[in-house]
Amino acid sequence: MAGTTPFWGTPERFEREQVAPIGFHNVRLVDPATGRDETGGLLIERGRIADVGPNVTADVFPKGTEVMDGRGKVLAPGLIDMRVFTGEPGFEHRETIASASRAAAAGGVTTMICMPDTDPVIDDVALVDYVQRLARGTAIVRVRPMAALTRDLAGTEMTEIGLLSAAGAVAFTNGRRPITNAQAMRRALTYARDFDALVVHHPEDPDLVGEGVMHEGETATRLGLPGIPAEAETVMLSRDLKLVGLAGGRYHAAQLSAAASLKTLRRAKEKHLPVTAGVSINNLTLNENDIGAYRTFVKLSPPLRSEEDRRGLVEALADGLIDVIVSSHDPQDVETKRHPFAEAENGAIGLETLLAAALRLYHSGDVPLIRLIDAMSTRPAALLGLEGGSLEAGRPADVVYFDPDMPWIVDADELSSRSKNTPFENARMQGRVLRTIVAGRTVYDYGSD
Amino acid sequence: MTIAPNSPPAHFPHRHLLGIDQLSPADIANLLDLADGFVDINRQVEKKLTTLRGRTQINLFFEASTRTQSSFELAGKRLGADVMNMSVGSSSVKKGETLLDTAVTLHAMHPDLIVVRHLSAGAVELLAKKVGCSVVNAGDGAHEHPTQALLDALTIRRHKGKLQGLTVAICGDVLHSRVARSNIGLLNAVGARVRVIAPSTLLPAAVDRLGVEVFRDIRTGIKDADVVMMLRLQRERMQGALVPSVREYFRFFGLDAEKLALARPDALVMHPGPMNRGVEIDSDVADGPQSVIREQVEMGVAVRMAVLDALARNLPNA
Numbered sequence: 001m002a003g004t005t006p007f008w009g010t011p012e013r014f015e016r017e018q019v020a021p022i023g024f025h026n027v028r029l030v031d032p033a034t035g036r037d038e039t040g041g042l043l044i045e046r047g048r049i050a051d052v053g054p055n056v057t058a059d060v061f062p063k064g065t066e067v068m069d070g071r072g073k074v075l076a077p078g079l080i081d082m083r084v085f086t087g088e089p090g091f092e093h094r095e096t097i098a099s100a101s102r103a104a105a106a107g108g109v110t111t112m113i114c115m116p117d118t119d120p121v122i123d124d125v126a127l128v129d130y131v132q133r134l135a136r137g138t139a140i141v142r143v144r145p146m147a148a149l150t151r152d153l154a155g156t157e158m159t160e161i162g163l164l165s166a167a168g169a170v171a172f173t174n175g176r177r178p179i180t181n182a183q184a185m186r187r188a189l190t191y192a193r194d195f196d197a198l199v200v201h202h203p204e205d206p207d208l209v210g211e212g213v214m215h216e217g218e219t220a221t222r223l224g225l226p227g228i229p230a231e232a233e234t235v236m237l238s239r240d241l242k243l244v245g246l247a248g249g250r251y252h253a254a255q256l257s258a259a260a261s262l263k264t265l266r267r268a269k270e271k272h273l274p275v276t277a278g279v280s281i282n283n284l285t286l287n288e289n290d291i292g293a294y295r296t297f298v299k300l301s302p303p304l305r306s307e308e309d310r311r312g313l314v315e316a317l318a319d320g321l322i323d324v325i326v327s328s329h330d331p332q333d334v335e336t337k338r339h340p341f342a343e344a345e346n347g348a349i350g351l352e353t354l355l356a357a358a359l360r361l362y363h364s365g366d367v368p369l370i371r372l373i374d375a376m377s378t379r380p381a382a383l384l385g386l387e388g389g390s391l392e393a394g395r396p397a398d399v400v401y402f403d404p405d406m407p408w409i410v411d412a413d414e415l416s417s418r419s420k421n422t423p424f425e426n427a428r429m430q431g432r433v434l435r436t437i438v439a440g441r442t443v444y445d446y447g448s449d
Numbered sequence: 450m451t452i453a454p455n456s457p458p459a460h461f462p463h464r465h466l467l468g469i470d471q472l473s474p475a476d477i478a479n480l481l482d483l484a485d486g487f488v489d490i491n492r493q494v495e496k497k498l499t500t501l502r503g504r505t506q507i508n509l510f511f512e513a514s515t516r517t518q519s520s521f522e523l524a525g526k527r528l529g530a531d532v533m534n535m536s537v538g539s540s541s542v543k544k545g546e547t548l549l550d551t552a553v554t555l556h557a558m559h560p561d562l563i564v565v566r567h568l569s570a571g572a573v574e575l576l577a578k579k580v581g582c583s584v585v586n587a588g589d590g591a592h593e594h595p596t597q598a599l600l601d602a603l604t605i606r607r608h609k610g611k612l613q614g615l616t617v618a619i620c621g622d623v624l625h626s627r628v629a630r631s632n633i634g635l636l637n638a639v640g641a642r643v644r645v646i647a648p649s650t651l652l653p654a655a656v657d658r659l660g661v662e663v664f665r666d667i668r669t670g671i672k673d674a675d676v677v678m679m680l681r682l683q684r685e686r687m688q689g690a691l692v693p694s695v696r697e698y699f700r701f702f703g704l705d706a707e708k709l710a711l712a713r714p715d716a717l718v719m720h721p722g723p724m725n726r727g728v729e730i731d732s733d734v735a736d737g738p739q740s741v742i743r744e745q746v747e748m749g750v751a752v753r754m755a756v757l758d759a760l761a762r763n764l765p766n767a
Contacts, residue, residue: 216654217654217655218654218655218658218659220653220654221653221654221655221656221658221659222630222659223570223571224570224571224589224590224591224593224627224630225570225571225590225592226591227653229654293571293574294570294571294574294575335547338547338549339547339548339569339575340548340567340569340570340571340572340575340589340590341569341570341571342569342570342590343569
C-alpha cells in the first residue's frame with residue numbers, strides 16, 4: 001500500500017475514513033509521555049489509539065482487526081521532526097512536500113515541521129495557508145509550518161506573530177540565517193512572549209564563521225580549509241540566553257554543535273529560563289573526520305566538530321540537557337553539492353535515516369531507547385503544542401513500529417527524497433522502520449515496499 | 450646520486466600527484482634524483498626529449514599563474530608532449546559550468562596528463578576522480594602545491610647535499626599558504642626540522658600539530674637556520690584585516706640583512722615568488738649572495754619534468 005498509494009488523503013480525513021483497526025500485541029511499547037517501556041498491546045481504531053497496555057492482547061481486538069505480532073519489535077509514538085527543509089515552494093527540483101513526506105513516512109516520522117526558508121519565504125499568513133493546503137493535498141504525513149521570525153528572514157522587522165500563529169504556524173524561526181542584530185532579537189522575543197510563541201534560533205555568529213567551512217582545528221588545517229571556531233556558536237548562544245533573561249520569551253536553540261555550548265545552556269536552565277535546545281542527528285553520530293577527502297555531503301551548518309564535542313552532545317542528550325533531536329533534512333542537488341568543498345552548499349538529507357542513525361546511540365549503550373523517542377517525539381510535541389508524541393489511549397494514532405536490530409545498508413538510490421545528499425551513504429545501520437501509521441492509516445510498510 | 454633520464458624507471462606507484470602527503474620518503478628521493486638529471490639536460494643546447502612524444506598534456510588553470518603555468522608548459526614541451534593551456538577564469542564558473550562539467554569536457558578530449566590549479570582546497574582531487582588520465586596538482590587553495598615543495602627540496606639538496614637534519618624556517622602567511630603546507634609535509638618526511646614564523650593572525654589553528662616549531666618572533670625563529678623560506682603576503686591581507694599595515698609587517702616579519710645575519714652564515718634564502726619587495730623581503734637580501742630564488746625557478750622546470758615523466762611511465766601503453 002505505502003509508496004504506491006496516491007497521495008490524496010489528509011490525516012484528518014484518515015480519521016473519518018473507514019480503515020480496518022490495527023492491533024499490535026507482544027510488542028515492546030515505548031512511551032516517554034507515560035514512562036512506559038514494557039511488553040503489551042495497542043489497538044488503533046478510527047484514527048486514534050483505542051487501547052494500550054500490558055493487558056491488551058489479540059483476544060480483545062475487535063473482528064476485522066489487522067493483527068501484528070510484535071515479538072522483538074518496538075512500537076513508539078511517531079517521530080516529530082522539528083527541522084525539515086523542503087524545496088517547496090521555490091526549489092521543487094530538490095524536494096517537494098510530497099516527496100519529503102514519503103521520506104518521512106519511510107523514516108518513521110509522522111509529523112514534519114517545515115522551515116520557512118523557501119522562495120518565497122513563509123513570512124505571511126497567505127503563505128502559511130498555502131503550505132498547509134499543499135500539504136493537505138499531497139503529503140502522507142502531518143506537516144506543520146514554522147513561520148519566519150523576521151520579514152524575508154532579513155533579521156530586522158518581525159513578522160505578524162499573532163496572525164501567523166492563528167493561521168497554524170507552530171513556531172517562529174529565521175531558519176538557516178541567524179539574527180545578528182541583538183535589538184531585533186530582543187524585540188522579537190519580547191513580542192513573541194505575549195503570544196506564548198516559541199522562537200527557534202540557529203545561534204551561529206556569521207562574522208566569526210567568516211569564510212569558515214568546517215570545524216576549526218588540526219583537520220581543517222591539514223585540509224587547507226578555513227575553520228569555524230566553536231565560539232561562533234557559544235558567543236551567539238550566550239547573547240541569546242541573556243536576551244531571554246531580559247525579554248522572557250520561549251527560546252529554542254535549533255541545533256547545537258559544540259560541547260562548550262552545553263555549560264552555557266545548563267546555567268540558563270538552572271536559572272529556570274524558558275530555554276530548550278536541539279541537536280542534529282549528524283552532530284550526534286558523525287564528526288569532523290567524516291569529511292575525509294573533502295566529502296561535501298557532510299558539509300553542514302553548524303559544522304561537524306571534534307569527537308570530544310560529539311561525546312559531549314551525546315551525554316547532554318542522555319541526561320536531557322539537550323531536549324530534541326532533529327534530522328535537519330536539507331535536500332541539495334548535484335548543482336549545489338558537486339563542487340569543491342568550500343564552494344558546496346551546506347546541508348544533508350536525514351528524514352529517512354533519522355531513527356536508524358539515532359539507534360546507534362542506543363546500541364552503543366549511550367542513550368536509553370525511551371530517551372531517544374522522547375527527544376524525537378514527546379519533547380517536540382510538548383514544545384510545539386502538538387497532540388502527538390504519546391501512546392496514551394485517545395491520542396491520534398501516529399505511531400512507528402520498528403525492529404531495533406534489523407541490519408541494513410543505506411543505499412542512496414533507494415531513498416525516497418528527490419535529493420540524494422545523505423551523509424550515511426553505504427553506512428551500516430542496525431534498526432529499521434517496519435511500519436509508519438498516521439491517524440490510523442498505514443503510510444509506510446517495509447514488507448510491501 | 451644522479452640517474453640519467455630514460456634510464457630504467459624508478460617505480461612511482463601513483464596515478465596522480467595530488468599532494469606531498471601521498472608520497473613516501475623513497476618516492477620523494479626518486480623524483481629528486483630524476484629531476485637532477487633533467488637539470489643537466491636543461492642546461493644543454495639540445496633540450497628536447499621524446500619521453501612524452503604523442504602524449505597530450507593540458508594545463509588547466511582556474512587561477513592565473515604565469516610562472517607555474519609556463520614552468521609546466523616548458524617541462525611538458527621539453528619531454529616532447531603536446532601541451533595545451535586552458536585558462537578558465539571565474540567567468541565560466543559564472544556561466545554555470547561546474548568544475549565537474551569541465552572535467553567531463555576535458556575527459557572527452559583524451560588527454561594523458563592534466564595539470565590543474567584551482568582556488569579551492571580539494572578541487573584537484575575532485576577533478577581527478579572524474580577523468581581517466583593522470584592529474585598533477587599545481588596548487589589547490591590553501592591545501593597543497595606539491596611540485597613547489599619538490600623544487601624547493603631539490604634546490605636545498607643541491608646546495609647542502611642533504612635534507613635530513615637541516616633546520617628550515619618558513620616565514621610569513623602560513624594560514625593561506627599551500628606552499629607552506631606542502632613544504633612542512635615534505636621536510637618532515639625527509640627528516641628536516643621545520644619552524645614556522647608568523648604573527649598569530651597568519652597561523653592556522655593547531656599548526657603545531659603539523660610537526661613544526663612555532664615562533665611569533667622572527668629573530669628567535671631564524672636563529673641558526675640552514676634555510677629561510679619567505680612566503681608571499683597577498684595585498685588584500687595587508688590592510689588591517691590580518692595585519693595592520695605593510696610597514697608594520699616589514700618591520701617585524703620582513704627579511705632584511707640584519708635579521709638574516711642571525712641565521713647560519715651559509716643559510717639559503719628562498720621565496721616561491723612572485724615577491725613583494727619591501728613587504729616580506731628586502732631587495733638586498735632577495736638579490737644577495739645567499740639568495741637561491743632564481744635557481745628555484747630553474748629547478749621548477751626540472752622537477753616538473755620529473756613528475757610528468759614518472760606519471761607518464763604508469764600511463765597505459767607506456
